[in-house]
Amino acid sequence: MEVIKLIDKAINAALLAGIKIREVYSLADFEVQVKDDQTPVTLADQYAHDEILKALESTHLPVLSEEGIHLSFQERKNWDFFWLVDPLDGTKEFIKRNDEFTVNIALIRNNEPVAGVIYAPVTGELYVGIQGIGAFKLFNPAENCNFQIVQLSGIKLPEKAKRNEFAVVVSRSHMNQETKEYIENLKSKHESIRLINKGSSLKICMVAEGTADVYPKIGKTMEWDTAAGHAIVKAAGKNIFLQDLKTELTYNKEDLQNPNFIVK
Known part of the structure; x- marks a missing residue:
């Protein structure tokens, strides 16, 4: 089929x-x-x-x-x-x-x-x-x-949108210290940063549609949490990488837990 x-x-x-x-x-x-x-x-x-x-x-x-x-x-x-x-x-x-x-x-x-x-x-x-x-x-x-x-x-x-701020979307329910440190590091690279809190796979969708520039996930997720969003964001010309920003997230691993990743 x-x-x-x-x-x-x-x-x-x-x-x-x-x-x-x-x-x-x-x-x-x-x-x-x-x-x-x-x-x-x-x-x-x-x-x-x-x-x-x-x-x-x-x-x-x-x-x-x-x-x-x-x-x-x-x-x-x-x-x-x-x-x-x-x-x-x-x-x-x-x-x-x-x-x-x-x-x-x-x-x-x-x-x-x-x-x-x-x-x-x-x-x-x-x-x-x-x-x-x-x-x-x-x-x-x-x-x-x-x-x-x-x-x-x-x-x-993605939709074409003009923004003066670099938009970072993060989990509404799972913020941790490592993510805060990642965001602080971004502040040294971007003049203005806007933080957006969102639930579920909608965070990945926001990067796909262009309403967010990046979604860092430093913490536990499982393959079923990301797979559909990964397909969508990739079809929109973006991707999900490990923290080296080179290695793409893969699926059907022996351990179904994802490593930390960045959607951008």
């Missing part, structure tokens, strides 16, 4: 997951549990996971999801084509009810993200990127949305 047809399936999956997430989000109260890695999880995470699995089943590709079974490296090391999914990225933001959470679906080929879909169910922002074609943003997609609609009706990224 060609990449565009696969991404059509991923767009549909993200929108369906978004419906389930909004249903839980609209409740006056919902249960929050803590997983073994001490991260929070809600029914919305699991409902979105189930919806995505059903929607992607017809692609016959393996799915590695944060909320699914994490197969051993021996079982997945020979995957040349698979889906890497975070059904609800930004669960802490979901719990805080600040709307800054997303559905992340990436298509990985030979350990590199070749296409990605990110959907913010409450704000209605849909980001889609395919290597060799480009990255696009569409507001409030209809339920029959596909890549052709996104490409024709959406905004091609």
